[in-house]
Amino acid sequence: MVALTAPPVERPAEPRRRNKPSRRLSPLLLAFVLVPLAVEAFWVFWPAIQGVYLSFTNWDGISPPTNVGLGNYTEMATDPVFGKALLDTVIWLVLFGGVSAVGGLAMAIFLQRERRGVGIYRAALFTPVVFSLVATSLIWQAMYQPDGLINNVLGGLGLESWQRSWLSESGTALYAVIVPALWRQVGYVMVLYLAGLKGIDPVLYEAATVDGASKWQQFTKITLPQLKSVNSVVLSVIVIDSLRSFDVVWSLTKGGPFHSSELLSTYMYATAFQSLRLGYASALAVVIFLLAFGVIVTYLVRAFKESDS
Amino acid sequence: MSIDGLSRRNFLAGLGGLSAAAILGGCATSASTGTGQAGGAVTLQSNLSAPLPKAAMESVVAAFNKKGAAQATLNTVASETFRTQLPSYLTSGNPPDLYTWYAGSVGRSYAKKGLLLDLSDVWSGLTDYSAATKTLSSDDSGKQIIVPITYYWWGMFYRKSNFAKWGVQPPTSWDEFLKVCEALRAKGIEPIGMGAGGTTPWVASAWFDYLDIRINGATYHRELLAGQHRFDDPQVKAVFAKWKEVLPHFDKSATAIPFQDATTSLLQGRTGMMLIGTFFADAAPKDALDDIDFFQFPIIDPKVPIAEEGPTDGFFASAKTPRGPEVKEFLKFLATPEAQELFIKNSAGTVLPVNPKAKDSGTPLVAKGRKMLADAADITQFFNRDSSDALQPTADAALLQFFAQPDQVDSILATWQAAAEKVWQS
Numbered sequence: 144m145v146a147l148t149a150p151p152v153e154r155p156a157e158p159r160r161r162n163k164p165s166r167r168l169s170p171l172l173l174a175f176v177l178v179p180l181a182v183e184a185f186w187v188f189w190p191a192i193q194g195v196y197l198s199f200t201n202w203d204g205i206s207p208p209t210n211v212g213l214g215n216y217t218e219m220a221t222d223p224v225f226g227k228a229l230l231d232t233v234i235w236l237v238l239f240g241g242v243s244a245v246g247g248l249a250m251a252i253f254l255q256r257e258r259r260g261v262g263i264y265r266a267a268l269f270t271p272v273v274f275s276l277v278a279t280s281l282i283w284q285a286m287y288q289p290d291g292l293i294n295n296v297l298g299g300l301g302l303e304s305w306q307r308s309w310l311s312e313s314g315t316a317l318y319a320v321i322v323p324a325l326w327r328q329v330g331y332v333m334v335l336y337l338a339g340l341k342g343i344d345p346v347l348y349e350a351a352t353v354d355g356a357s358k359w360q361q362f363t364k365i366t367l368p369q370l371k372s373v374n375s376v377v378l379s380v381i382v383i384d385s386l387r388s389f390d391v392v393w394s395l396t397k398g399g400p401f402h403s404s405e406l407l408s409t410y411m412y413a414t415a416f417q418s419l420r421l422g423y424a425s426a427l428a429v430v431i432f433l434l435a436f437g438v439i440v441t442y443l444v445r446a447f448k449e450s451d452s
Numbered sequence: 453m454s455i456d457g458l459s460r461r462n463f464l465a466g467l468g469g470l471s472a473a474a475i476l477g478g479c480a481t482s483a484s485t486g487t488g489q490a491g492g493a494v495t496l497q498s499n500l501s502a503p504l505p506k507a508a509m510e511s512v513v514a515a516f517n518k519k520g521a522a523q524a525t526l527n528t529v530a531s532e533t534f535r536t537q538l539p540s541y542l543t544s545g546n547p548p549d550l551y552t553w554y555a556g557s558v559g560r561s562y563a564k565k566g567l568l569l570d571l572s573d574v575w576s577g578l579t580d581y582s583a584a585t586k587t588l589s590s591d592d593s594g595k596q597i598i599v600p601i602t603y604y605w606w607g608m609f610y611r612k613s614n615f616a617k618w619g620v621q622p623p624t625s626w627d628e629f630l631k632v633c634e635a636l637r638a639k640g641i642e643p644i645g646m647g648a649g650g651t652t653p654w655v656a657s658a659w660f661d662y663l664d665i666r667i668n669g670a671t672y673h674r675e676l677l678a679g680q681h682r683f684d685d686p687q688v689k690a691v692f693a694k695w696k697e698v699l700p701h702f703d704k705s706a707t708a709i710p711f712q713d714a715t716t717s718l719l720q721g722r723t724g725m726m727l728i729g730t731f732f733a734d735a736a737p738k739d740a741l742d743d744i745d746f747f748q749f750p751i752i753d754p755k756v757p758i759a760e761e762g763p764t765d766g767f768f769a770s771a772k773t774p775r776g777p778e779v780k781e782f783l784k785f786l787a788t789p790e791a792q793e794l795f796i797k798n799s800a801g802t803v804l805p806v807n808p809k810a811k812d813s814g815t816p817l818v819a820k821g822r823k824m825l826a827d828a829a830d831i832t833q834f835f836n837r838d839s840s841d842a843l844q845p846t847a848d849a850a851l852l853q854f855f856a857q858p859d860q861v862d863s864i865l866a867t868w869q870a871a872a873e874k875v876w877q878s
Contacts, residue, residue: 201878204539205539205543205562205565223870284650288708289704289708308649308704308705308707308708310649310708311707311852312856313856397653399653399852400653400856401848401849401856402849417844418845418874419878420874
């Protein structure tokens with residue numbers, strides 16, 4: 144066999160690009176970049192930086208702030224309410240995040256295949272997302288009342304001993320607040336996963352079926368790895384949503400009774416606008432920011448490393 | 453279902469909508485603060501958002517505008533919003549001129565920061581007002597900062613027909629009070645309603661206030677709230693020891709429902725009595741009001757001078773107002789018997805006028821309440837009014853925890869003291 148050794152062809156010099164972009168940016172383009180940047184800087188970055196500055200001060204919102212250095216942060220170490228709020232936030236993150244991720248994925252898989260009437264179920268699960276959380280809270284508040292729907296149903300079933308003042312007992316308040324939040328979040332996560340599932344090439348499943356893979360193997364070896372990119376979105380959404388969960392807690396319990404459903408977000412609000420200790424509240428806000436940022440960055444770094452290797 | 457439905461166009465449209473809303477929101481806050489020039493109408497920011505008091509305030513403003521000396525416009529805000537926004541109102545570049553607020557310690561912190569208009573020259577014309585009211589309306593330096601127009605009382609309210617049906621008499625002493633509770637309990641009635649759940653946890657503070665002024669006296673009570681005593685003192689522990697004696701007689705929903713719902717329970721006879729201010733009548737049906745009576749919070753220690761809670765409501769003004777003369781004109785009108793009678797006529801009629809020359813609504817209930825306050829050796833305002841709005845949440849947390857864990861009094865009070873210290877120091 145004749146080896147076709149083509150003489151090394153002098154590679155032609157890079158052809159001159161015909162449409163060399165002009166060095167000058169079009170003013171319109173510049174405006175598209177700079178105007179939103181300016182708006183963002185004014186409405187987001189500047190207040191955020193001010194918040195960090197305030198976290199090193201003592202400020203009542205009226206007189207000029209006085210510098211206290213790290214005083215607000217050292218106070219947190221000995222503040223029992225901060226400890227309780229941090230613990231509740233972790234419980235919230237795990238329960239709210241875990242259940243909504245697993246529940247959302249399960250619902251998405253369940254409702255993925257086109258069947259008759261499946262649209263109705265999807266719509267039903269997604270409907271709570273459309274409601275404002277405050278409206279949602281009002282409905283749930285009525286159900287949780289001492290003589291509300293839940294206790295009436297329990298009474299009707301002969302389970303009087305299970306009846307509680309759900310929102311005003313320290314043992315049940317936090318969990319009673321998580322339920323309405325979950326009721327809403329599951330639908331949202333389901334939609335994200337549905338989108339991810341639609342993006343998986345059906346050929347993969349066909350090949351797996353031909354190879355005799357079981358449903359469970361298909362799920363663990365195809366579905367989950369293929370959903371990796373959606374997972375990172377879901378995780379970010381869940382972490383951010385749990386750390387900023389405020390409206391539902393504030394409208395149902397205001398973090399009470401006696402701080403038993405206190406989250407970092409509600410504690411921050413109460414410190415700022417009820418106790419008027421805006422410096423300490425800013426320090427709490429910085430902690431919330433670091434937590435959210437930390438969790439998400441760690442995850443993203445790991446995700447990128449995995450995709451590189 | 454198509455996920456692609458969320459197209460870029462929709463997304464951008466949504467973003468546009470959001471930013472439009474944000475910009476509009478910005479406009480709304482800046483517009484509400486008025487034009488900032490001298491002349492023009494006096495802007496009155498009111499937290500009287502319940503239908504009856506709101507209508508009453510509207511009638512007073514209309515009457516003032518008809519006189520023509522100056523003009524005023526009323527802006528009613530939900531009271532919770534009002535409370536949280538008040539520091540922002542007062543510190544903004546262009547604040548509303550006049551505000552509804554409370555006499556007592558709760559306004560003085562704003563005066564200390566120079567945010568309130570000195571109303572001493574209005575007060576020099578209020579010769580009918582009592583000296584005690586004047587002291588209550590003064591800041592720490594002795595200037596008057598608030599012009600009160602109405603006050604009301606707290607009491608143990610009950611339905612006369614129900615007490616007759618159950619065969620019990622209004623008690624006067626603590627022992628009689630316990631006996632009434634036991635009698636009602638035996639009949640299957642929840643003896644004491646409260647309504648410290650939902651959005652009104654502060655109602656529980658009335659019990660703390662009354663037990664403290666009955667056991668330790670009003671002077672100690674005010675000093676305690678000012679940070680001169682500690683919440684874990686033995687005197688305060690004595691308050692909770694007394695409270696524990698009646699704790700089993702509280703309605704089991706006491707900390708689960710707001711006072712409006714607790715009022716309904718009282719009127720429907722599910723609970724026997726309730727320690728509440730007369731404002732509860734704003735939400736009560738008119739026919740039930742004729743059947744309502746109250747008794748004085750029972751005397752515990754006869755040696756302690758009798759004090760009662762008599763919260764006083766009024767108006768203060770921003771120091772930055774460019775309409776000083778018009779504001780004062782309006783305040784002078786509010787202090788007249790004419791304005792106060794008009795307000796009372798158009799409200800539920802259970803508040804009392806501060807001007808001694810003004811007539812109250814004249815019902816036997818109001819006459820009895822007025823007499824109780826007039827006979828008292830001392831008048832306290834209410835927990836937050838005698839301290840600050842910042843201290844109130846610390847009390848709410850402590851008192852609700854006491855209801856859930858009455859055996860933990862010592863640790864509850866230690867936590868309360870720690871939380872209160874932060875408020876006093878800030």
